[in-house]
Amino acid sequence: MAQRLFDLKKENMDRTRLFQQIQKKKSFLCVGLDTDIEKIPQHLLQADDPVFEFNKAIVEATCQLAVAYKPNLAFYEAMGPRGWESLAKTVAHIRTTDPGIFLIADAKRGDIGNTSAMYAKTFFVTYNFDAVTLSPYMGLDTVAPFLSFTGKWAVVLALTSNKSATDFQYFTDGKSKKKLFENVLEKGQSWGTPDQIMFVVGATKAEAFKGIREIAPDNFLLVPGIGAQGGSLEEVAHFGMNGHCGLLVNSSRGIIYASAGTDFATRAADSAESLRKEMEVHLRQKGLL
C-alpha cells in the first residue's frame, strides 16, 4: 500500500556518514522548510506550484551550506492534497540536487501499533525521508515501528524550545528524582542505537545541554530555537557538541524568509552562510575539522 512516490537511489545516512557531511560542508545546519504560501514572495504565486518553486530556489541556494532539510509537515498538510504534492516534489528535488542531504520530516507523530507502522511507511517509503520527529507520550510503541527500517531515524522530542515545555517536561519522578525529559533521554536510548535515535532539544534551554550530554553523550540532537526563538548557537555548540559533532541546528524563518522580494534565495543563502561560518568556528574549536 505505501507506494513509493518516486524512486531515487540513496545511501543510508548513519552517524558516520552524517558526520562526514558535516566535515565536508563545515556546517551542522538544518534548514527548516516551513513554507507558508502567505509568506513567500509575490512573484512566485503565478507558478503552477509556488510552494515547490520556493523550496527549489531555497534548496539550490543553500544546499552547499546545510547538511539537512526539515520540511514542517503542518504547512504542507494545511494546503490539502496539493500540499503533499509540493512536499513530494521538494523531497525528490533535494535528493537529486544532493544525495548526501539528511531529510527530516518534522511531523511530530505519536501513535501506536499498526497506526505508527503506517506513519513510518508514509515518511520512509512513500516520501523517502531519512528521519521523522516523534512525540514520546505513548512510549516505545510509538517509536518501535520506525526502528524496523534500516538506516532510518526516529527523532524523539525530549526538551522542547517552547514556553509551555515546562507544563510536563520538567515533571519530576518521585522515585528516580529525574525529570520527564531526562527519563525520555534515558529510555529513548534503550529503544535503539545512536544510529537510529536522535533527540529534539530546544536551543532556548542551553543551560540544560550539559546535563543532557551526561545522559545522552552519543546521540545526535536536533536543535530548533536559534534565531526567532532566541536561542544561542554559541552556547548550544559549547555545551552540546560531542566527538562527532552530534548536533543539527535548525533555522527556519531566519533563512527562508530573510527577504520577501525577488532576492529571497540569495538572501537565504547569506543568512545560511552566516550561520555556517559560525558553525565552522565551533567545529574547529572542538578539533572536528
Place this chain on the structure above:
Amino acid sequence: MAQRLFDLKKENMDRTRLFQQIQKKKSFLCVGLDTDIEKIPQHLLQADDPVFEFNKAIVEATCQLAVAYKPNLAFYEAMGPRGWESLAKTVAHIRTTDPGIFLIADAKRGDIGNTSAMYAKTFFVTYNFDAVTLSPYMGLDTVAPFLSFTGKWAVVLALTSNKSATDFQYFTDGKSKKKLFENVLEKGQSWGTPDQIMFVVGATKAEAFKGIREIAPDNFLLVPGIGAQGGSLEEVAHFGMNGHCGLLVNSSRGIIYASAGTDFATRAADSAESLRKEMEVHLRQKGLL
C-alpha cells in the same frame, strides 16, 4: 492559505448537541475509519477510489448507529496525496449523509505556535473536522491554537490503551504525588471549557476511570481499546459515564473489518448495532434515556 476543500453548512457540536445525538441514536459509538487498502474487500479495488468507496459503504451502513467517526490519519497519509483526496471525500460524504455526526481527525498532532495553528487550520478549515486528537507533551502551546476555533474540540491524550503507556504516563510527581496522566487531566481542564477539551482514555485501563472521573467529571472521554485491544465496554460505562454520557467509545477493526467479503457493510452494521445495543442498556441504567 488554508482553503476549505468543500463548503457544507453545519452546526457547531457542543456538549449539549453531542448529548442530544447520543440520546437520539441511543449510542455513544465512534466508528474508527482506519481504512487500509490492503484490508478492504477485493471487489472494491476496481473502483477509482477504493478507500472512499469502502468508507462510503461503511458510513451508510452505520450512521444511524454511531454518533461519531474517527478517520485515522496515518492510513490516508501513507497513500500519498490521493489518500488525502479520499479523506476529503469521506468527510464531505459524512457531512451530507448526517450533519449531526461528530467528526474526529485522529491525528495525534503535537507542535507549537504557528505550526500548531497550521495544523488547526488543516483539520478545522481545510478538512472541516469537529475535533482533533493531540499529544500533550509540549504543553498548552500545542493545544491553544485549536481552542481559538469556536465550536471545535481538542482531544488531548491522557491515559492511552497501549502497553508502553506505562513508559511515561504513570510517572509520579514527587511533590504532588500525581501521575503524569492525572496532571494532564488537571492542567488540560484549565486550558479550555468542557465544550472544547476532551481526553483520550484507553478502555484497557478501566480501573483508572473512577479516579479519572474524580479529576475530570465533566469532560467527554474518547475511549479506544474495546474489542481488538481487550477493553470492556461494561466497565468503561460503569466507571466512566457522567450525567451527559461523557463517553465516545471507539471501535475500528471490529466494525469495519467484520467481513472481508461483499457483505462487509451489513456485517459492519451488525457489529456496530451489537455495540449500540449494549450502549443503550448502559444509558438506560444511568437514567440518560
